[in-house]
Amino acid sequence: MKNPKVQTLLSLQKKVKALQRQGKRCVFTNGCFDLIHVGHVRYLSAARALGDRLIVAVNADQSVRRLKGTSRPVVPQRERLEILSAFWFIDYLVLFSGKTPLRLITALKPDILVKGGDWPLKDIVGREVVEAQGGKVVRIKTVPGASTSTLIERIRKNIKSSQ
Numbered sequence: 001m002k003n004p005k006v007q008t009l010l011s012l013q014k015k016v017k018a019l020q021r022q023g024k025r026c027v028f029t030n031g032c033f034d035l036i037h038v039g040h041v042r043y044l045s046a047a048r049a050l051g052d053r054l055i056v057a058v059n060a061d062q063s064v065r066r067l068k069g070t071s072r073p074v075v076p077q078r079e080r081l082e083i084l085s086a087f088w089f090i091d092y093l094v095l096f097s098g099k100t101p102l103r104l105i106t107a108l109k110p111d112i113l114v115k116g117g118d119w120p121l122k123d124i125v126g127r128e129v130v131e132a133q134g135g136k137v138v139r140i141k142t143v144p145g146a147s148t149s150t151l152i153e154r155i156r157k158n159i160k161s162s163q
Contacts, residue, residue, distance in 0.1 A: 005085040025051035028110035030101040039146030047114040048089035060097040100125040117141040
């Protein structure tokens with residue numbers, strides 16, 4: 001079954017251009033979204049509130065392995081896309097395999113680029129592209145203790161203590 005929220009870059013590029021011609025603001029963010037937790041839900045919901053459509057670029061499995069190590073992702077890309085597509089506040093999903101989403105940001109030219117508050121502004125990939133076209137970059141406050149790495153570590157500790 002084809003998931004209508006999951007788009008190719010080309011189809012998404014056309015949709016974003018059409019939305020922007022209608023005066024709609026497109027918000028872009030990206031991440032691995034390996035094990036969904038409350039931090040993801042709050043972050044993505046807050047990102048969507050900044051505009052009219054939320055585009056989420058999801059790291060492909062090989063990209064997650066490069067970034068997080070060989071034991072990741074825990075959840076394969078097809079399942080991560082399916083889980084994320086269930087959220088009402090996500091309008092479009094696009095998979096990417098590069099080290100960064102710069103190619104996507106350059107092609108899509110979103111109005112708003114969002115990253116977590118733990119990212120220094122100078123390190124946000126695509127910031128220059130978005131700001132050069134009059135868009136803005138927004139950092140959203142993270143939820144303390146809510147991260148996939150923390151969740152994995154908590155699971156490991158619980159398993160060890162129960163043995």
